[in-house]
Amino acid sequence: MQFLPLSEKNLICSQPGLECRRKTRHCIFTDMIQSMKLYLFIFSFLLASIHGLAQPITADNTWWNELHGWEEGDPGWRNWIIISPGYLGPNALPVPHVQKGELRKSTELEFAISNHFHPGDPTEDLSGYIYIPFAGSKIALELYGVAFEHYHFSEEIRNERFARNKEGKGTTIGDFYFSTLIQVFKDKKFPNTVFRFATKTSSGSQLESARYTDDHALFLDLSFSKNIGHQTTGQIKPFGLIGFYTWQTNDENNLQNDALLYALGTDYSKGNWLFSTSWSGYSGYKNQRDQPMQLNFDIRKDFQGKALRLQYLHGLRHWDYKTVRVSFIWKLTR
Numbered sequence: 001m002q003f004l005p006l007s008e009k010n011l012i013c014s015q016p017g018l019e020c021r022r023k024t025r026h027c028i029f030t031d032m033i034q035s036m037k038l039y040l041f042i043f044s045f046l047l048a049s050i051h052g053l054a055q056p057i058t059a060d061n062t063w064w065n066e067l068h069g070w071e072e073g074d075p076g077w078r079n080w081i082i083i084s085p086g087y088l089g090p091n092a093l094p095v096p097h098v099q100k101g102e103l104r105k106s107t108e109l110e111f112a113i114s115n116h117f118h119p120g121d122p123t124e125d126l127s128g129y130i131y132i133p134f135a136g137s138k139i140a141l142e143l144y145g146v147a148f149e150h151y152h153f154s155e156e157i158r159n160e161r162f163a164r165n166k167e168g169k170g171t172t173i174g175d176f177y178f179s180t181l182i183q184v185f186k187d188k189k190f191p192n193t194v195f196r197f198a199t200k201t202s203s204g205s206q207l208e209s210a211r212y213t214d215d216h217a218l219f220l221d222l223s224f225s226k227n228i229g230h231q232t233t234g235q236i237k238p239f240g241l242i243g244f245y246t247w248q249t250n251d252e253n254n255l256q257n258d259a260l261l262y263a264l265g266t267d268y269s270k271g272n273w274l275f276s277t278s279w280s281g282y283s284g285y286k287n288q289r290d291q292p293m294q295l296n297f298d299i300r301k302d303f304q305g306k307a308l309r310l311q312y313l314h315g316l317r318h319w320d321y322k323t324v325r326v327s328f329i330w331k332l333t334r
Helices: 025-051 060-067 156-158
Strands: 108-117 122-135 139-152 169-172 176-185 191-200 217-225 226-231 234-248 256-270 273-283 292-301 306-316 322-331
Touching: 108 306, 217 256, 234 273
Parallel strands: none
Antiparallel strands: 108 122, 108 322, 122 139, 139 169, 139 176, 176 191, 191 217, 217 234, 226 234, 234 256, 256 273, 273 292, 292 306, 306 322
């Protein structure tokens, strides 16, 4: 399988018989579309392969009716599930990863394994991430999501979340996200600035186990940063983010929860090493554990054509997980 390069160096259209000059917009657009088709095929193949692993739960829910006092004529069980990050699994409505005001130049394909530590809801997952820059790295696309999740929650967590999975364990697939990034300013007197618009699909299953929302969400933000120093001798990059996050709920009086999205942090990079720490979260208005906040720690080591990454996410409020994530990254450029 041959990946199409998207770097500006020696960019040539890959369609047979099509002649176009170096670095023309048509060449960029053509290679971008063909690369997107390839990466979407990869995601679709993984999704189709893993979908059969999602485990259905038992259809006999008499125990749930008795436990929560449900009777004929009461609202259906979906109305009991609380669509909020504090009442769902770790991947249902996570705090979005922090953008840092600057787009990367290389196309990247990342696979990660995560362990979410929680005394009542230990969870493990496999996830993927694709980053595709084009137009001279002034625009980029992101595709990412959880391809496989294994969970095993306690009886206390089950009852608190009104989950209908009596055993409290199973496997499922997660939601996938699509985002567009635009470099608004770079290397100007004004801080480097990136605009992001992202949407969440409803591909995640197991709403009855309170794992995913079975509905859409979106967020948009502006991130800012300033580089201080040089990469070879040590560079510091302070960054910040402000934005808007919204998701659908099952509250008939307020079907949508809107939130302020925010982040602050600092990168330190030297040579092929990157060390990053940040504080991020969002604040919903319904006061139902809808204001998650966390600390993020990130170490990345780049090699020729690939990279390794280690992350630790520490929940501070309304997201009570301690997550360790290990990633392998391919940089798909010449």
